[in-house]
Amino acid sequence: MAGTKTLTMIKPDAVRDGHIGAILNQINEAGFRISAMKLTQLSQADAEAFYAVHSERPFYGELVEFMTSGPIVAAILEKENAVEDFRKLIGATNPAEAAEGTIRARFAKSIGENAVHGSDSDENAEIEGDFHFAGREQF
Ligand code: CMP
Numbered sequence: 001m002a003g004t005k006t007l008t009m010i011k012p013d014a015v016r017d018g019h020i021g022a023i024l025n026q027i028n029e030a031g032f033r034i035s036a037m038k039l040t041q042l043s044q045a046d047a048e049a050f051y052a053v054h055s056e057r058p059f060y061g062e063l064v065e066f067m068t069s070g071p072i073v074a075a076i077l078e079k080e081n082a083v084e085d086f087r088k089l090i091g092a093t094n095p096a097e098a099a100e101g102t103i104r105a106r107f108a109k110s111i112g113e114n115a116v117h118g119s120d121s122d123e124n125a126e127i128e129g130d131f132h133f134a135g136r137e138q139f
Helices: 012-016 020-029 044-050 060-067 082-090 103-107 122-132
Strands: 005-010 033-040 072-078 116-118
Touching: 005 020, 005 082, 005 122, 012 020, 012 060, 012 072, 020 033, 020 072, 020 103, 033 122, 044 060, 044 122, 072 082, 072 122, 082 103, 082 116, 082 122, 103 116
Parallel strands: none
Antiparallel strands: 005 072, 005 116, 033 072
């Protein structure tokens, strides 16, 4: 059975551009419940650890630099089939390929500065949720 939880980050580009409210509204309208949320800034070590799975990719350095460049909003979202439904809501990693009306189609600038993150599996949703939030911050 598919899990009910996913982890999102509203990335530094979208926070800088003033899109926090519009993105959270779209998330709420799509039926997700916010069970944890904070405005925070990743340190170099945080971003390297969060994206460790990509450490061999050519874009890893750029990704870490971008993700530490300003504040982000981290949130745990809950809904039936959360991971898959949220990935549909945000659209393809590359905004040029993201379906019309998706969060990345609306707000992302490029494949790197792509406005939002969404977990890619139920297992990673748990790991990423616990990366950002202590148990007492999850409701
Ligand atoms: P995200 O869903 O946060 O997970 C990994 C991130 O790596 C992805 O979003 C993109 O922002 C980034 N990424 C993936 N491919 C590239 C690329 N070719 N160049 C720069 N960044 C990339």
